[in-house]
Amino acid sequence: MMPTGKLARMVVANATRSPKHFVLSAFGIVIGIAAFVFFLAGTLGVSDVLLGKVFPLDQVEVIAPHTSIAGKNLSQKMNADTVAKIKARPEVRDALPRMTLQFPATGYGKFEGQAINFEVGGFTDGIPDAHVAGDPKLEPVFKDWEPDGKAMGPACVPNTPNNCPDKAWQYCDASDNMCHHRVPVIISPTVLELYNTQVADSHGLPHIGVMEQFIAERGRDRMHFWMGLGSTMMAGSNVSIDAAKHREVGAILVGVSDKARRVGLTIPIGYVERWNRSFVGDKAASEYSSIIVTLRNKDKLATFSQWLQDEPKLKLEDQLGASFATAMFVITFVLLGIAFVIVIISAINIAHNFFMQVTERRREIGVLRAIGATRADVMAIIVGESAIIGVVSGTLGSLFAWLASLGVDWALEHVAPKFPFKPDSLFNFEWWIFASAVGLSILFCVLGGLLPALRASRLEPAAALAQN
Amino acid sequence: MVSPVISLRDVTKSYGQGSARTPVLRGVSLDIAPGELVALVGQSGSGKSTLLNIVGGLDKADGGEIKVLDHDYGKTAERDLARLRNTSIGFVFQAFNLLDHLTCLGNVTLPAAFAAGGKDAPARGREALDRVGLSAYADRRPSELSGGQKQRVAIARALFGRPKLLLCDEPTGNLDSATGHEVIEFFQKINKDDGVTLVIVTHERRVSNIAQRVIAMRDGNIVEGAGTDVHTAGTGDDLGGPA
Numbered sequence: 001m002m003p004t005g006k007l008a009r010m011v012v013a014n015a016t017r018s019p020k021h022f023v024l025s026a027f028g029i030v031i032g033i034a035a036f037v038f039f040l041a042g043t044l045g046v047s048d049v050l051l052g053k054v055f056p057l058d059q060v061e062v063i064a065p066h067t068s069i070a071g072k073n074l075s076q077k078m079n080a081d082t083v084a085k086i087k088a089r090p091e092v093r094d095a096l097p098r099m100t101l102q103f104p105a106t107g108y109g110k111f112e113g114q115a116i117n118f119e120v121g122g123f124t125d126g127i128p129d130a131h132v133a134g135d136p137k138l139e140p141v142f143k144d145w146e147p148d149g150k151a152m153g154p155a156c157v158p159n160t161p162n163n164c165p166d167k168a169w170q171y172c173d174a175s176d177n178m179c180h181h182r183v184p185v186i187i188s189p190t191v192l193e194l195y196n197t198q199v200a201d202s203h204g205l206p207h208i209g210v211m212e213q214f215i216a217e218r219g220r221d222r223m224h225f226w227m228g229l230g231s232t233m234m235a236g237s238n239v240s241i242d243a244a245k246h247r248e249v250g251a252i253l254v255g256v257s258d259k260a261r262r263v264g265l266t267i268p269i270g271y272v273e274r275w276n277r278s279f280v281g282d283k284a285a286s287e288y289s290s291i292i293v294t295l296r297n298k299d300k301l302a303t304f305s306q307w308l309q310d311e312p313k314l315k316l317e318d319q320l321g322a323s324f325a326t327a328m329f330v331i332t333f334v335l336l337g338i339a340f341v342i343v344i345i346s347a348i349n350i351a352h353n354f355f356m357q358v359t360e361r362r363r364e365i366g367v368l369r370a371i372g373a374t375r376a377d378v379m380a381i382i383v384g385e386s387a388i389i390g391v392v393s394g395t396l397g398s399l400f401a402w403l404a405s406l407g408v409d410w411a412l413e414h415v416a417p418k419f420p421f422k423p424d425s426l427f428n429f430e431w432w433i434f435a436s437a438v439g440l441s442i443l444f445c446v447l448g449g450l451l452p453a454l455r456a457s458r459l460e461p462a463a464a465l466a467q468n
Numbered sequence: 469m470v471s472p473v474i475s476l477r478d479v480t481k482s483y484g485q486g487s488a489r490t491p492v493l494r495g496v497s498l499d500i501a502p503g504e505l506v507a508l509v510g511q512s513g514s515g516k517s518t519l520l521n522i523v524g525g526l527d528k529a530d531g532g533e534i535k536v537l538d539h540d541y542g543k544t545a546e547r548d549l550a551r552l553r554n555t556s557i558g559f560v561f562q563a564f565n566l567l568d569h570l571t572c573l574g575n576v577t578l579p580a581a582f583a584a585g586g587k588d589a590p591a592r593g594r595e596a597l598d599r600v601g602l603s604a605y606a607d608r609r610p611s612e613l614s615g616g617q618k619q620r621v622a623i624a625r626a627l628f629g630r631p632k633l634l635l636c637d638e639p640t641g642n643l644d645s646a647t648g649h650e651v652i653e654f655f656q657k658i659n660k661d662d663g664v665t666l667v668i669v670t671h672e673r674r675v676s677n678i679a680q681r682v683i684a685m686r687d688g689n690i691v692e693g694a695g696t697d698v699h700t701a702g703t704g705d706d707l708g709g710p711a
Binding site: 001002003006007009010013014017363364366367368369370371372373374375376377460461462463465 | 518521524526527528546547550551553554555559561563565567569578579580581582583584625629
């Protein structure tokens with residue numbers, strides 16, 4: 001067998017001596033590999049956004065199935081025991097109970113000089129304070145400040161300029177003329193994204209990048225708003241709350257967390273328990289609306305789902321993330337299938353080109369055999385030439401895919417309208433995509449060159465040299 | 469006694485199969501001693517080139533015993549046969565068989581690609597070109613050379629490995645008379661100076677005239693005899709058509 005360095009030099013010289021043949025052989029593979037890299041990086045990038053930010057697959061929501069007979073609600077309810085049972089599962093890292101505000105409530109206030117009004121009842125969840133314990137910015141402020149429901153501040157005069165000692169964190173509650181701590185509220189990244197992409201521009205409001213930075217720049221008091229417990233903005237609502245129970249509560253937006261409900265507000269669960277008890281009854285104060293389960297990793301979802309199927313009292317909320325994941329898998333599969341078909345056809349084309357080359361180069365092969373090349377040398381030379389085409393095609397294909405992605409990303413930034421979670425790039429070019437692209441390219445080129453190489457190596461030198 | 473460079477015993481070779489099977493060599497036996505300059509003559513289809521190819525390991529015999537440079541081809545692996553061609557046997561063909569994409573020096577040093585080492589290959593290549601008087605043409609492509617120059621480059625390539633045996637198949641067949649004469653003289657010189665054993669397939673009298681031995685072939689057999697017996701096998705200057 002000829003020395004590797006000499007083989008490499010000969011292979012490179014042979015592969016580059018006929019640009020026309022090289023381009024003809026490489027063209028299809030370049031297209032195929034470009035499609036492979038483009039599709040793979042594209043679906044990976046989109047998946048990252050959808051499944052990483054919008055629908056994290058390692059988080060699922062467990063609810064109690066709704067059942068009723070003859071109009072009577074027989075749905076099982078979830079409580080602290082349910083949470084403990086789920087937490088005991090080996091595939092579960094954490095279980096976060098949620099309690100929804102079960103009576104009408106509104107939110108209103110001013111933001112950047114503009115009046116805002118929104119529905120809070122049904123759109124507000126309570127979660128245990130401990131669930132933001134890992135967040136150093138939220139941990140000190142996101143908690144039930146008045147667990148016994150009693151005011152923590154001094155007496156005050158309501159409906160006048162705030163005369164509580166800590167104007168940023170306290171408000172004067174008209175129900176007892178006492179200074180209360182404002183209810184800390186967090187929102188999800190989805191709400192922030194919806195605000196930035198759908199609300200901010202249309203209402204002339206500023207974009208918010210990092211919430212904490214925004215709060216620091218504008219001041220805590222700019223994050224104040226009011227919650228009207230017992231009132232609603234929904235026309236036709238038939239829920240009647242005794243007007244005597246109506247109450248205005250001061251709230252303060254303290255930050256953004258992925259622990260918050262996707263759309264709506266999230267507050268410490270103690271407030272929701274007290275308010276549900278006060279406005280609806282004791283039962284509403286002990287039933288959880290859902291449990292957010294964080295799995296040890298997304299691969300545990302199947303095991304957890306299987307367990308839930310055997311639990312008649314529990315089920316998974318519609319798994320949009322799983323549906324998107326399935327859809328992305330199918331799309332990726334189809335697109336990569338197309339890329340593979342292109343590459344396979346190109347490999348056949350390479351085989352055809354090399355068969356022609358072997359016929360054209362019979363005399364050359366005969367000369368090489370006459371001066372000392374073994375059959376293995378001849379085979380290595382032809383296979384090496386096809387591998388060189390593979391290396392160049394894989395690199396060029398990857399480069400073209402990357403350039404195409406720059407074009408698409410430019411269009412995304414300058415042409416496409418804003419939408420929630422709009423990423424800077426639709427592509428995720430992981431290093432292994434390039435590596436596998438070049439590897440695949442080499443593999444298919446070598447496969448294409450293998451049979452012609454075998455034929456070349458089997459040529460009898462005398463017969464090859466006899467060619468006119 | 470010195471062992472022969474080439475020793476053939478009852479070598480047979482046929483082409484085709486079944487009823488189309490055509491015997492080309494019908495039990496050829498011969499010995500060629502080291503340093504001999506042998507002309508292999510005969511009419512077209514007599515089996516000269518086939519015999520040369522079998523001796524060079526470029527073709528396989530159907531039967532018989534072939535020993536070249538102490539290698540029994542029946543027991544020699546393909547890899548060892550390739551090494552033998554690389555290091556000890558040189559070939560010169562009628563059609564030159566130079567690779568057009570390489571320079572003259574590249575063609576001459578090509579055998580070094582299939583051997584380990586060889587850092588001195590360019591120097592040895594230039595030396596070989598110098599011997600055939602073409603050192604100034606080292607960087608030229610074969611397409612820029614005349615027929616005679618191409619054949620000299622081919623001879624330089626054959627001599628690159630300092631072979632003990634040079635097998636030449638109609639080396640002057642594509643050359644004009646004057647150039648052919650130069651090539652013949654060169655063969656004589658390397659045979660005399662370097663002691664290289666030469667077997668030249670030819671149908672030209674001027675080549676056989678310089679041979680120390682002329683082996684004539686007819687219908688796949690060696691016709692024993694030399695000089696006028698063999699020469700009269702052809703007509704005029706011609707000793708037979710291409711094999």
